[in-house]
Amino acid sequence: MKTIKLIVVFCCCLASAHLFAQNSPQAIEGDLLRILKKVNYYGAHKKDWKAMDSLLKQNKIFAVKLKYYTSKYPETISLLFTSLVKERLVIATSADGIFRTYSWNTQLGDKGFDIYNVLQYKNAGQTVSLLKMDTIGKKGYVSLWYPKIYTFTTAGKIYYLATYNSVYSATKAGQGLKIFTIDKGKLISNPPLIKTPTGVYSQLHYDFDVSSIADWESYPAIYFDKATQTIHTPLVDYNHKMTRKLITYKFTGRFFEKVK
Template identity: 30%
Template sequence: MKAYSLLYLLLFSFAALSACKPSAAAQAKKIKEMEKKELKMLKEAKPEISESEGDTIEDYYGTSREGLINWVLTDTATLSYPFTRSIEKNYVTIATSDDNLLRIYSWNTGLGGTMIRWDNLIQYRSGTEIKAVHQSLDMLLHPDGEHDEIDFGSYIDTIYTYPCTDGSKLYMVDDYFRISSNYSANSLVAMRIKDGNLVSAPCFVRHGKRSDTIGFEHSIADWYFLANLGEGWNWLFQYDEKTQNLYVATTDSINSLIDRYDIYHFNGTDFVYQKTDAPFWLHPQLHNYERLALFFRTKDYMIRIDNLGGETMRYASWKKGKQMSDKPDLVLTGKFIEKDGSFIFSEGSYRYLVVPDTYKYMLKVQHNGKTILQQPQEAEE
């Protein structure tokens, strides 16, 4: 599952593109050569960069990223430059479309406090011309729209590419903006390259109305630390290639994610709303529920608890190695005990308890009152 932690910048070895895999030493040498090449380009873009022996690419990306900005704006070859290897440092996230015609750079400027102020750098190809602009994606697509006094950008780590029946391409970016420390907005923003420009594509159709953006605002902690216990963020937007249906997460009245989805069908031109339902990656037997209450894994099991309404809960479990799309091995109904935050389910002389255990959960199985199995939550491998 894809987590929404930041992805970062380093260079990918051209040697990896070779059909013949080089040795580790050869790969390291190639990477060093590419680093030197990039440093040279950055120094030419920003002459005041020093040439001390300890210089590395990370020394040149300060809050402003001036070297990178100058380089991208002045050198069209950067659209094809292989910025694909990531490291765990706060540099620049680069998203590139599958056809390599669109690329968006985003980074945290260090401004804005808990409302992060992102910066964007956008490149795209139209025919033989390559254009680059240092501007937020929202400002570029909606130049006449309403904007904050300061042009806040957004964090973009993925660009989806959809071929249309008329031969054109529809691009959709996974756009994230953190409104405060525990509140964020996640959106899909659609666009096209048309007549030499990157333009808004109002392809989302619902109840007769069109928009180039769909998404939601939500509490971060409610989803990440409670419902799915850190399992990730890629449940928020999913595309089922088999049915050509796009699943967009929905929230409740207090903007908490519930693991139910607005479903849009791609007809080759537009994404048209169909209904709101459970996700396609969940077995049909489990589609009837109001919201996801808890999801976690133990050493031997994957466990999902859904709220069916009120205090009624449903327990479903799968043996390790299975997926939620598989028929569950066990399904029980039970209740939530608000006093201690536990869940209780019974089947004959067996009792299944899911109890809090120091910021995690513990599965306990009892037979005639005796505990016969006890497994704590474990992180996904």
């Protein structure tokens, strides 16, 4: 019965989205803003079990509508969505305008952040959107959001280096970088470009103790330097304390490899 109700909700929200949008960027943003405000409202009152049910429902509606609009209307990949950003939707766009991520905190987590992501990219003049919410709560899943996308080209192929953040609790957080590329119209999230002593990977990740940066005015974050083709990550010591030192991975023609 719950499955049937959920399908009905999804179908209704898609139908309303189609009627409401009418190809208008303002209408699309207004519709999404209305739902995201509900997410944030119920998130602030989730100690009430009724609000928790509404929070779950509104997150699902927002996720489906965002995926629908970003798939149906190609122009959305370049819209600023200023009002949504003010409501804490995190948007990152590649320099070439081909790849974009949308991330928001569902506020469903007990301690850290539970993040849903919609990944959008262009293909043959159209846009494709992927909703990444199906692994929430699964063992080993890292809930993350993307604040920045770097563009890197080698051998005629474009790669997108997306930095991300995670918050597990008040004392533990993480950062990293994931590599994406588009191949034959499909978004590939695991191109092996980073070589370490233990293998070749498509991402870098590190966890750290939040208390180690508590009195810092600013702290280093992972970034890509296009001019030198290097990835820089903060060094975290064996006690999970972040240091001000950096680890550098330089592109050597085939892989990013650690500079000694």
